[in-house]
Amino acid sequence: MFDPKDLYQLADDAPELTDPVLLYYFDGFVDAGGAGRLAVGHLLAELEHRVVATFDVDRLLDYRSRRPIMTFDTDRWVECESPELIVHVAKDSTGTPFLILSGPEPDREWELFTKAVAALAQGFGVGKLVTAHGIPMAVPHTRPLGITMHASRPELINSQTSAFGRVQVPGSMAALLELRLGAQGHDALGYAVHVPHYLSQAEYPTAAIAALEAVTRGTGLVFPMDTLREAAGRTTTEIEEQIQASTELSTAITGLEQQYDAFAGGTERENLMAETTPMPTGDELAAQFERFLAERDDE
Structure with a gap:
């Protein structure tokens, strides 16, 4: 039996936290307008943060399906951009600490990875797990962006009605984390921002703003938004x-x-x-x- 804790390594100076939020996003699944990617990238660019845990990407990724970029200079290889799947601790605008898990979506060992995240969540005393991404919809950019909310408990989203019925779709690690950790009693919720379908392949910062504002409403965390609003x-x-x-x-x-x-x-x-x-x-x-x-x- 594999130990899920073998999938990651904690930093020597990992902090003791009180009921932090864990915000997570993985590259590789549907993210219209780059809503989730831009949101997480913005937070890591604007907020004070440091690494507290690193996952073993050699076990989790298939390098041949998404090959890392290497640099060749004249007559030799000089650099390889190795992928990283990392947990950062950051502080929001009010000084409240929270965690950010980001990086490429694992290709393998999904169930073991969910157990590893559950172990991290328990170790840090995580109170709520949150994710956000964009989905393409037939909506105009001149109207407010809608959001489809989902959660491990209806009370987390005030039992808001959904435009979707019962459907089957290709799975994602973000969805599996909500399903598995929710079944274990963790509070987990997610936000799917409705991005105009004609902008789904471009970077659309407005979608990232909608995602972060939804996270604020669901968690109380406060983020600096000026740079994102200018973009x-x-x-x-x-x-x-x-x-x-x-x-x-x-x-x-x-x-x-x-x-x-x-x-x-x-x-x-x-x-x-x-x-x-x-x-x-x-x-x-x-x-x-x-x-x-x-x-x-x-x-």
Whole structure:
């Protein structure tokens, strides 16, 4: 029987914490607009933090499925960007400590990994586990971003109703952690931010803001947001410039707005995927935005 604690190594100066939140995000699963990745990256860039635990990626990752980047200089190899799956302890804007688990999603030993995270959570006295990511939806960027909440106990999300029924989808480590640790009595919750489908392949800081604001509501943690809001403002300006320059895009966005408003108003529309007028597909819209943003980068 493998010991899950063999999957990670604690730092020698690992702190003793009181009821901290564990915020986790793994690269590799659906994350429209980079909502979860941008949110966690923002926190690690803005907040004081240090490493408290490191996972054994050699056991957890398949290097051939996502090969690390190596640098060749003239006549020799000089660098390898080894992947890291790490737990940081950070402090929010009020000085409250919390934990951030981030890195690539494990390829193997999923069940053992969940047990390892459970052991870490118990060792640090974690009170709540939280995750967030983006999902593509047929919604316009001109309306507030919706969020689908899920949790190990309905009370954690105030029994809020969901637009989804019972469905089966490909699994993820983030979802499995919520399922397994929730079954063990841990409080775990997650937020899926509804990102406009035509922006799902781009970085959309507005989605990261929505994710962090949801985490704040669910945990009480307070984060600095100015840098992220500035990035969101620049992105929104670029999007509006593209729309104004294209009658096709402008018409498509108007159609999405009408569809969204009808759904939000509870009229005849049954879901956000219903179409009101002929419109370009999400892929076509995304391709136009990507071409526009690429042109701006070249300039």
